[in-house]
Structures are given as structure tokens and as C-alpha cells.
Amino acid sequence: MKAALISIDGLGYDDLPVFSRTESLGRLISSAQIARSEAITPAQTYPCHASILSGCYPEHTGVVDNLSHPHRLWQWWRSAINVPILTDHAAAAGLATASVCFPMTAGASMDYLVPEIWAEREGDDPDPVFRSACSEKGYAYYERHKEKLDWMRTPGMDLFAASVFVDIVREKRPDIALLHLSYLDHQKHLHGPSASSVPHAVAFIDKLMADVLEVLDDEYAVFIAGDHGHRMQERPLSVSIDGIEVHPAGMSAEIYLDGMGEEEAYESLVSTPGVRKVFRKRELGQIHLPSSFDLLVLAEDGYAFSQSGSVTPSGHGYAGFEGPYPPFIAYNLPYGFKRTECSLVDEAPTVLRALGIDMPGCDGSSLI
Template sequence: MTRLTEHLIVVSFDCLSSLDYPFLKELPHFSRLLEEGALCRNVRTIYPSVTYPCHTSIVTGNYPKRHGIINNTLIQPGRPSPDWYWHRSHIRGTTLYDEAKSAGLTTAALLWPVTAKANIDYNLPEIFANRPWHHQIMVSLMNGTPLYQLDLQRRFGSIRNGLEQPALDDFVLESAVHTIRTKKPGLALIHFTDLDTMRHYHGFSSKEAIGALHRHDDRLGRIMHALDESRCKYTLVALGDHSALDEDTAIQLNVCFKEKGWITCDGKGKVIDWKVYAKGCDGSSYVYVRDERLMDGVHQLLKALKKEGGIEDIFTGYEAGLMGADGSAAFMLEAGRGYYFKDFTEGDFLHRITPQDVRERTYTWGSHGYSPSKDRYGTIFMAMGKGIRKTEIHAMNLVDEGPTLARLLGLDLGDTDGVCRHELLDTANIEQEDGTG
């Protein structure tokens, strides 16, 4: 299969929403992208629409039940901070970066989710120290490309302030620009989370979120400038993974499960055993049941809780699987607008969020994870450069992005849930760059 581009740079602006389009088109660098390239302002995300499953769907073209990244974090009741699906080994099947590497392309990834220990030439994985004895730099070095990361740390490490934003994205930006200029990757995957953080802790339309969009436009401009300076034939893709909704109330199912005796805690409130457990995905929640004899009782309780408000829909595990989520769960619940799920076992079933809760970062003012069927909940896809047609399409799916990106590089992800959106691509005057045609 012929390649349509020599260099594909994919920039993910976490939590970029379709609703941001009117604002983006007024910003100088996003407006250039929109004017010169292809656009879909109505991209249907996946279920659950949280970051790690979304980004894995982008690079595999598959839904979570198929690629295996069904949530951000693992099911680890009793852990104050569960581990995330950080490692490539969690993904079932191939990925865009695997196929690019196999084809001999130079690959780079900067804080792209689920890339720890991946076979990527220049890899700064998204992984954080999750044990008291861990050190952030050492954790990153052990799971990515050590010499590359040490060089980035030496050059730009002073910019960082742990995981705090916007400093983290500023560090990623400088690292990305340096990588584009010096490594000239055939595929680069870059993940920015500034906007997502601001929407979590300040709200969807907050001044902090607007500030993050301005900063993202500056970051996009820096990347564009680096690519233009390189004088290479490149394709630049900017996309979102999900939208977000404001909330003021947390639904805490495990409080009710504990009252029913289905969750056992020690004297300090730590879960030591469970028969039924709710594993939240923010706007949605899985419910896992270990004892089949409890299934009917759990279902009846969930229906009773739904009447108290907050829970919009109750799906069986089979129905969740049909929507692309984890079909091994007994149930999956969808939160209504203004609500989201937390896994806590203490407190009230419905917890009204306070400013102090958010300052302490135990709760948030905005979340995602909701069903892609929610109204006005889409994300966005923009592309310009080699192999891209100047056009706008009405709608596409997040899982279509992987096959489309693969086609740009002359790669094949195999049998995927998504399809290549050929109408976005300019296949005229194809250059036979790999000689295999």
C-alpha cells in the first residue's frame, strides 16, 4: 500500500469538544488548520469515554471490549490510588505505532496513553509514580526510552512542576518541538492534557478552560512552525478524544453495596473483600458481581437507587458489550447530567460537591466517561498537509481515526471496528515512496 505522507504528526488535545469549534476558528493557528485542511466537527466517541480507552481506540481502530483498555484504571478495591492501564502489554492486537515501527518508520510518543514499555523509538510514556517509594523520573525512564528522556529532562526539565498544568504541557511542547526538529519521526503521537485538567477542576466553560484553549493554540502554532521549518512533506492531525459535562453531585454506589454487606472494609475503611463492586468511569460506572446468586438482588437495588435520581440508564453487561464497553461486567450505569460516579465506600449515596472537595481534588466540577449518545457530546478531528483533502464531513466515529491515520502511512491495522474515511484523503498524484505499490 502506498504512503500518502512522509511524516505524520498526531496531536491529541484531551477533552477538546465539538462545542469548542466556534472558538477554535477564531484562534490564529487552529483557524489555519481549519482553513487549509479537512474537518469533522462531529466525531462520535466511545463508551466509556475516558482518556485511556479513547486513545487506544484512536491507535487501534477498535472499541474497548476488543482492544482491552476498558477503563482508565484497574479494578483494585482497597488501593487508595489504583494503577492505570499504563502499559502496552494491556492492549490486545496491533497499534498504529507497532505497524509504523514494523514498516521501518521512526516513531515517537510523548505522554500518549498506554505506551509504557512500547516498542517506540523515542518514547516519553504517560505514567506516574503511584507508590510512596517511587520517583517520577525513574518510573518514566524505566518504562520509556531512557537516553531520550534524560536528554529531554536535561534540556527542559526545569519547566515541569510534577504533574501540574500548564507546566506539564509546556514541557511536552518543548520536547515535541525538539523531537520533530532533531529526530524527524515518520509517526509522532503527542498528548496534551491542560484543557482536560481545567475542565475537571474549574468547569467546562470556565475562564481557566478558555485559557487552556488559548495555550493550546500557541502550542499548535509552535508545532506548525517546527514542521514548516523542517521543509519536509508532513501531515498534521489535531483531534480530541471526548467532550465533558459539568457536575455538582457524585453518585457513590459502593456506599450502598457496603451497607448491604456486599463489600467488607477494615477498621480504617479499606476494602478487604467484596462480592459486588462499582468501578466508576466518571460519567458511567461498571458494576461487577462475583456471586451470581446476587444478580437479581443487585439489579433490584440499582432500580431502586435510580428512582432517587442521578442514574439515567441501567444496562446489562451484554448491552454494555454491544456498545463497545466491558461485557464481563454485570451491569453498566449511565449518569444523568450534573452527576458522575465515584468509587468511595464512605459518605452518602448522593454527595453534593463543595468547593472544598474540589480544592482537595477528591471531587471535580467536570467529567467525561458518558455515553456517546449524550446530546452535544461529540469531539473533533482536523487535519492538514500531505495526503489530506480540503473538505468537511458531517460525522465519523473515533474508531475511524486509526484506519484513516494508518492509510496515510500506507499501513494496515487489519480487521477493525472502524473504517478508513477515504473522503478525508487526497489520493491524487500518489508518490510511490516505498516501492511496493
């Protein structure tokens, strides 16, 4: 048995009725096993994918934001995750590995690797960026399909990702293959938090998945994961307090003390309009966060942290335990899920178990 893990960014459990009416994913969902998966906190794309990849919470991955601290650069690189990821275990077991446009995999040790990454500025030549981030065998597939890329934008990136993935799977039949699609998330940000608000994105994803599922055929167990759901957000929340540094992550923000004491910062933040809850440093471990920053702030419903003074109609970055929850779907898997409630950290150990591999030392546990 081989395994594929496909991340559909922004896919929520509540979206499944809409996807059930589509041709390809609808057929898959009708005969799949489905668990409701708690996102990690903050429910942001890169922290969530670090946990999906590693089976570990942010307190062990070290990833708490899409962007790095203090330079605020996209955390494209595998090296930003402090623990082993599922393809490390698969490679150690002698299996062939592939991954296409999966966040936080740049520079990872895989056979066929084309990570999510883009040139710093629109119009810059992406070749050197991909040359440094892809595996040698992956770069050949990048070159074959790079004309489909439209810098960091979707749907170009998803057309590229699906094309590269289909060719790698058809030609090389890797034992484990990862794919990430972003268009649904991007369109939800612009048009609303549910799949029903973006029917064109649902139809687009389903069309790509038709080709992906065809090439995966019966040899692969297929796992489909969402990283987080979406919520409405109408009001930007800009916090500017002397003595602290605020890193907005949608509906939450990490706070770094910069001259102010923790208790004073706590009091200032907790009395800020639009702030709902503040976690002190000693409380971060209770929600599986590391102590690499000082406080975590959650916004009230309808608010999102923003430095620009504007927000998109929908977003995330909420506390994972408060929902919405993404789904974790298994298709063509010859084992039954033992439970229907799980966490993102349970997903990597489940995928590896389907391949007969244990994942010692991770925070999650296999559903099979």
C-alpha cells in the same frame, strides 16, 4: 509524507468556534478537514486513547477505565491494550516512530518514546519511573526537559510534552509522531465544560501549538483529535450496595458482582436515585464493551459517580453515542475525507492510510 497525531484532551467539536478565533489553531482550522467523531463508551481518557491508538472498541482493547481492576492503578502501560496500535503497524513497515505523553504507551516498542506517566507520590524521584517507561532514545529527551515537569500537574506536563515533541521532530524527523496535551481537560474540569469557560487554557494550548505546527511544517500531515467532550455535573452519586463493587468512571460506573446475583443487582441499581440506565452483562456487547465486568450504569444528567462525595463542575465518562462529540481534524493532508461523521476507532486507520499503510483487523475504517 509523514504524519503527526496530536490529542488535545477534552477538546469537543463544539469548542471549534472558540479555537477558530485563535492565532495558530484558528489558521489551521480555517483550511482543515474536520469530522465529528463519536467517543467510545465510557468517554474516559484512557479507554478513548486506547481506541484512538488501536482503531478498536473496548470489547477488543480490553480498556474500560482509566484505572485497572481490581487494584485501581493507572493504566499507563501499552501492555494493557490487547491489540496492535498504530505505531506497531508503522514500525513493521520500517517507519521511525515517536510519541510524547500519549496515554497508555509506557513500555511500547517505539524509537522515541516518552509516555504519560508520573511518580506515585509527589516529591518522589521521577527518573526511575521514566527510565522504565521510555525508550532509550526517548529517555535522553526526558532528561533534557524534565525540569519543566511538576509531577502529574498541568500546565507543567504540557510544557514538558510540547518541548520534548518539538525537539524530537526537529532533530529526528520521525515518520509518525504522537503528542498528547492535557491542560484544556484539566481546566474544564475546574471551570466549566466549554472552551469559552477556560479562555486562559485555550490561549495556552494555542501558544504551544504555534511551536508544534512550526516544526511539523509541510512535510507532515497533521491530525488533531479530541478524546471526549465535557458536560456540567453538580451532584456526586455515591452508590454503596452490599454484594457489588462500584468503579466510578465519571458519568458512568462499571459494576462487579461480589456476592449478589445479576438480576438483584440490576433491580437495586435501577431504583437508585441519580441512576438513569443500567446495562446488563449480555447487553454490554451492544455498546462495544467487553464482558470483563458485570453491569454498566449511566448517571442522570448533572450527576457523576464519586467515592469522595464531591465532583468537579464539569466532567465526562458519559456514553459516547450520546455526546458530546470530539472533533477529528486533518491539516496538510493531500486526500479528502470521504465522510464528516466518524468514531474514535476510525482515526488510527486514517492516520496510517496517509502513510500508505493498511490496518487490518481493526474495528474502524479510514476516512480517506
